[in-house]
Amino acid sequence: MSKTKDSSKPWGGRFSEATDAFVERFTASVAFDQRMYQQDINGSIAHARMLEKVGILTASELEQIVSGLETIRMEIAAGEFTWSVGLEDVHMNIESSLTARIGDVGKKLHTGRSRNDQVATDIRLFVRDEVDQLALLLGKVLNALLDLAEREAETIMPGFTHLQTAQPVTFGHHIMAWREMLERDLGRLQDCRKRLNFSPLGAAALAGTTYPIDREYTAAQLGFDGPTRNSLDSVSDRDFAIELAAFGSLLMTHLSRFSEELVLWTSTQFGFVDLPDRFCTGSSIMPQKKNPDVPELIRGKTGRVHGHLIALLTLMKSQPLAYNKDNQEDKEPLFDLINTLKDCLFAYSEMLPALECKREVMYAAAKQGYATATDLADYLVKKGLPFRDAHEVVGKSVASAIASKKDLSELSLAELQAFSALIEADVFDVLTLEGSVNARDHIGGTAPAQVRAAIAAARDRQ
Ligand code: ARG
Numbered sequence: 001m002s003k004t005k006d007s008s009k010p011w012g013g014r015f016s017e018a019t020d021a022f023v024e025r026f027t028a029s030v031a032f033d034q035r036m037y038q039q040d041i042n043g044s045i046a047h048a049r050m051l052e053k054v055g056i057l058t059a060s061e062l063e064q065i066v067s068g069l070e071t072i073r074m075e076i077a078a079g080e081f082t083w084s085v086g087l088e089d090v091h092m093n094i095e096s097s098l099t100a101r102i103g104d105v106g107k108k109l110h111t112g113r114s115r116n117d118q119v120a121t122d123i124r125l126f127v128r129d130e131v132d133q134l135a136l137l138l139g140k141v142l143n144a145l146l147d148l149a150e151r152e153a154e155t156i157m158p159g160f161t162h163l164q165t166a167q168p169v170t171f172g173h174h175i176m177a178w179r180e181m182l183e184r185d186l187g188r189l190q191d192c193r194k195r196l197n198f199s200p201l202g203a204a205a206l207a208g209t210t211y212p213i214d215r216e217y218t219a220a221q222l223g224f225d226g227p228t229r230n231s232l233d234s235v236s237d238r239d240f241a242i243e244l245a246a247f248g249s250l251l252m253t254h255l256s257r258f259s260e261e262l263v264l265w266t267s268t269q270f271g272f273v274d275l276p277d278r279f280c281t282g283s284s285i286m287p288q289k290k291n292p293d294v295p296e297l298i299r300g301k302t303g304r305v306h307g308h309l310i311a312l313l314t315l316m317k318s319q320p321l322a323y324n325k326d327n328q329e330d331k332e333p334l335f336d337l338i339n340t341l342k343d344c345l346f347a348y349s350e351m352l353p354a355l356e357c358k359r360e361v362m363y364a365a366a367k368q369g370y371a372t373a374t375d376l377a378d379y380l381v382k383k384g385l386p387f388r389d390a391h392e393v394v395g396k397s398v399a400s401a402i403a404s405k406k407d408l409s410e411l412s413l414a415e416l417q418a419f420s421a422l423i424e425a426d427v428f429d430v431l432t433l434e435g436s437v438n439a440r441d442h443i444g445g446t447a448p449a450q451v452r453a454a455i456a457a458a459r460d461r462q
Helices: 021-027 030-053 059-077 090-108 115-151 171-196 215-221 231-236 239-265 293-316 325-354 359-367 373-382 387-403 413-417 427-431 433-439 448-461
Strands: 156-161 164-170
Touching (some): 030 090, 115 171, 115 231, 115 239, 156 359, 156 433, 171 239, 373 387, 373 427
Antiparallel strands (some): 156 164
């Protein structure tokens, strides 16, 4: 049964029946793409100014369009704008409302433009704004890590491999390791911005337009580094969104690993750090519980961010050139990704300065597990023993210390000398935790002096 034609659709001319109600709902994006209204209005104003500059609009027409769009902007911001699902997306809602307000002049705005280059512009502007906010938040986390590392440059903890005590490290060094990863993430974020910052406006539907447009002008108006070079590519690829998701996925992988450590460290068994109560929740049944929900959730939310990366990659992978409606599916993953990244970065920027380090607990833990065994081996090597033989001697010393439930430093000189005649009284200098960390005094090593140097270098790079 054919329904009567709906004349409200901007593309309704060639249609003889109204859109099926399901199809209208299924194809609409306005429920979520209205989030880009600022970018849509900014893009339209830049386009209108260009049309006036090249003589397609008069000065008065431009003036009406700009003031109409500004009124719409204020209405949307105030929550007074009525969005219509029948008008499909943010672009057609705003354009229809403009024409309803200023009459036929509003219909001239879409000259030399298509929703395809319009949405490609909006989404780039949107991602660019969000990249800048993400960079600020990530910058705060990087700073908080520096402050924490500085505070804990001398603090000694056990360093782990295979989650087994390996060698003593400084907590500041450990924190700076996370900071290295996040600084590389910031570099990836900045790279993503560089590549996305080109203006697709003027690509029109796919092939460009017959009007004498000035693409350099619209690009400059919108703060782009220039126009994109190929119209087909401009309207079709969403690689910049994928790059953001790839950045986000790595960032979340790093934050997730860090969160895993916070969860371990706040446990009674480790007890290395304490999170302030305001970052934790309790249990409704077990009165003693204080759960590290925030790091746990960050670890958990990593899954959805990785999922969005896969969603965006899969969305793109089979699309022929140029624009396809598939691309409308880029927005929800992208928006959720951005929300999640912002929340997780904010959480870290607040949590890190409030982290309470239990220095004595870390120190005591480092004393267990024979963390200085390698130092004893190195000591023997310096006295002339080949490393493999030294390894053997120390292995035997550790086995005997385990049997007598003592740390290596608690064995007497005579006991140690039973394993090698090369051992002398100065051995106790290297068996201490301080001696062990101070001895690793080279670029990238764990000595407090090197941690301070790394912090100073990082401050210089900011
Ligand atoms: N809502 C669409 C999107 O998000 C806008 C572009 C639609 N273009 C078209 N020719 N149907 O991609």
